[in-house]
Every structure is written in structure tokens, then in C-alpha cells.
Amino acid sequence: MATTVVRKPASFRLRVDLLERLKLKAAKENRTLNNYVESVLLSIVYDEPNEVTKAAIMETKSGKNPNKVYDSVDELLNDLD
Secondary structure (H helix, E strand, C coil): CCCCCCCCCCCCCCCHHHHHHHHHHHHHCCCCHHHHHHHHHHHHHHCCCCHHHHHHHHHHHHCCCCCCCCCCHHHHHHHHC
């Protein structure tokens, strides 16, 4: 089943050096500037980690075992449980 994505024209004023950099990156990927910029924006707007990743981020930020050195794999696996 095909779905149609409605697009609306928009105009932005960008720094010249930024625009040139975007054009180069788009050309390297053999894509149009519009397609490249749209995909970059989509990845920024819709890139949200899943629940497992969010939990890992929170655990890292909490400082749990920040500098612990393990003497064995078993010890590491016990801490992971």
C-alpha cells in the first residue's frame, strides 16, 4: 500500500558556507540538496532512543559503578544482572 507524503515548499536563509557544505555532502551521497536536508532534519526530529537505550543512558548518568574494575567475566555479569 503506497502512501503519499504531502510536502509544502519552504524557504530558509542559510549561511553561504553552510549551504555549500550541505551541497557537497548531498553530492557525495548522490542525492539532491532537498532530499539530503530533509533526511538530516528527519533524523534530528524523529531520532528518539528506545526504552532499553533510555534505561542505559539513565544508568550511565546515575554513576552506578563508574570506575569499577572487574577481576573476572563472572563478576561483570553478576553486576549486569
